[in-house]
Amino acid sequence: DGGITQSPKYLFRKEGQNVTLSCEQNLNHDAMYWYRQDPGQGLRLIYYSQIVNDFQKGDIAEGYSVSREKKESFPLTVTSAQKNPTAFYLCASSITSTTNYGYTFGSGTRLTVV
Amino acid sequence: DAKTTQPTSMDCAEGRAANLPCNHSTISGNEYVYWYRQIHSQGPQYIIHGLKNNETNEMASLIITEDRKSSTLILPHATLRDTAVYYCIVRPPGSGGGADGLTFGKGTHLIIQP
Numbered sequence: 001d002g003g004i005t006q007s008p009k010y011l012f013r014k015e016g017q018n019v020t021l022s023c024e025q026n027l028n029h030d031a032m033y034w035y036r037q038d039p040g041q042g043l044r045l046i047y048y049s050q051i052v053n054d055f056q057k058g059d060i061a062e063g064y065s066v067s068r069e070k071k072e073s074f075p076l077t078v079t080s081a082q083k084n085p086t087a088f089y090l091c092a093s094s095i096t097s098t099t100n101y102g103y104t105f106g107s108g109t110r111l112t113v114v
Numbered sequence: 115d116a117k118t119t120q121p122t123s124m125d126c127a128e129g130r131a132a133n134l135p136c137n138h139s140t141i142s143g144n145e146y147v148y149w150y151r152q153i154h155s156q157g158p159q160y161i162i163h164g165l166k167n168n169e170t171n172e173m174a175s176l177i178i179t180e181d182r183k184s185s186t187l188i189l190p191h192a193t194l195r196d197t198a199v200y201y202c203i204v205r206p207p208g209s210g211g212g213a214d215g216l217t218f219g220k221g222t223h224l225i226i227q228p
Contacts, residue, residue: 004157035218042201043158043218090157098208101148103216105157 003027006091006106013078013085013113021076021109023091029104031097032074036060037088037108046089049074050097078111086113118202123223132189134222136202139183144206147178147185150218151198158201158218161187197226 004025013019025032031050035043045058049068063082068074074093078085091106119137126132138147148163162169162176164185169176175188189196201221 040220042220045217088155092157101163102160103150103158105159107156110155 004091004093004104004106006089006109008109009107011109011111013111015113016080018077018079019111021078021089021091021111023074023076023106024072025074025093025104026072027093027095027104028071029093029095030071031094031099032068033092033094033103034058034064034066034074034076035090035092037090043090046076048097085111087111118204118219120200120202120219120222122220123225125225125227126189126192127227128194129191132192132196132224132226134187134189134200134202134224135184136187137184138202138204141182141204142206145204146207147176148203148205148216149174149176149187150201150203152201152218152221153195153198161200192224192226194226194228197224199223 007022033048034046036046037043044060046060046064047055047058047066049055052068052071055066055068063079065077089109089111092103094103117140146163146165149161150158151161152158161173162171164176164178166178166182178185199221201218203216
């Protein structure tokens with residue numbers, strides 16, 4: 001079955017450590033996105049990528065980094081510069097960067113800083 | 115972009131139709147209405163979208179008023195698994211999910227009662 005796989009589902013990090021969240025899709029989608037969701041809030045865009053080897057900052061990119069070396073993969077690194085990293089992180093993809101519908105989301109990674 | 119207004123929460127009895135309203139009084143002529151939903155601790159799921167005609171698919175129906183200032187998402191026979199946060203998004207086609215693209219606000223928390 002096609003879809004998006006995020007791993008791990010739960011992640012604990014000590015303060016001052018970098019951590020990388022995995023996102024893999026086998027939908028042959030060009031565009032991929034990372035969102036952050038805090039309790040009781042909507043989703044905020046961190047980074048997005050329209051095509052391989054290209055990515056753009058979203059609304060809250062500070063303290064995060066990404067790469068897009070392969071079409072299928074869009075890993076997100078939460079760096080020690082991110083002041084409040086505890087949140088629910090969602091990866092998504094769409095067939096192109098211009099579509100508004102048919103987004104496919106992963107099941108999310110819940111990151112907790114301890 | 116047109117701003118949307120949705121009730122914070124709604125209840126509906128299992129087996130009944132759930133009608134979720136959305137106000138978008140400043141919608142532009144080329145903007146579509148999109149609906150997504152997010153079940154707890156999962157990623158959002160695309161439901162339906164429309165421009166001005168009523169739309170129906172296997173998940174739901176979308177009714178858009180003639181003046182396009184509001185719309186209603188209808189789940190015809192709600193089940194407990196329909197309990198989720200429902201997001202109404204208004205966007206022009208081809209705008210995609212980039213920096214100023216798809217944004218998910220707080221939505222309506224629909225609770226299906228047994």
